[in-house]
Amino acid sequence: MRGRKVVVKSSHFQFVLLLFYLLLHTMAAGQDRWQKDAADQNFDYMFKILIIGNSSVGKTSFLFRYAEDAFTSAFVSTVGIDFKVKTVFRQDKRVKLQIWDTAGQERYRTITTAYYRGAMGFILMYDVTNEESFNSVRDWVTQIKTYSWDNAQVVLVGNKCDMEDERVVSTERGKQLSDTLGLEFFETSAKENLNVKIVFERLVDIICDKMSESLDSDSNLVSASKGTRLNEHTSSTNANCQC
């Protein structure tokens, strides 16, 4: 009995150590990269974007495809959180994206939700071959509402649309859910590079629109937080499913 207790405690302790290490690691890496970013003043905006969704839906692969234009079929589940920086040009503006790839596994939830603050956009991902990941979308929306800024913009993404034979979530169901939630919707494939770039560009456009909208109505950035909430969106009628 005693031995068992000690084992439990020590693995718990190891886990806390791991969390602590991760936190320091990302903070150090973040600071390092922030300094580099600060040195490069060649951008008009900096947006923080998070990719969230259940484990194995393809978040890391999606970002890897976007940032490095590559894909690997090996599954290495993300530990904690990491980010990549990429600059895009939209509407004559240089927009620097800081894209955070979060771990989908439940046990990292305390870490990952801590990064929701200040995020301007979310890519909420499920896997069209995984019913449970689709059924969890509402839970993820709740997480966003709980931990992020009211004005955060969200795009719903059904990934792995190249796997037509294993598909269990139809495009129609994805579309329906996105309409109910008031989110724009895309089906994507990190493997076949379908709709990956479009998702990021669309999200940047939505954030830009939202920004100028709040600036127009209040001429004051501080009051932007009084704007539309997630559940009150009216947009999102376009089906973007080219798979």
Ligand SMILES: Nc1nc2c(ncn2[C@@H]2O[C@H](COP(=O)(O)OP(=O)(O)OP(=O)(O)O)[C@@H](O)[C@H]2O)c(=O)[nH]1
């Ligand atoms: N066929 C196909 N496989 C994919 C696609 N995207 C990802 N995968 C595979 O799905 C598995 C999981 O991908 P990851 O990107 O690691 O998943 P994740 O969402 O980051 O998972 P966590 O880090 O645990 O949250 C890997 O084996 C990938 O190769 C896709 O578009 N099509």
Ligand SMILES: *[C@@H]1O[C@H](CO)[C@@H](O)[C@H](O)[C@H]1NC(C)=O
């Ligand atoms: C998927 O994510 C939801 C929402 O966070 C969570 O409740 C559920 O346990 C996850 N499922 C798996 C298999 O990890």
Ligand SMILES: [Mg+2]
């Ligand atoms: Mg991952």
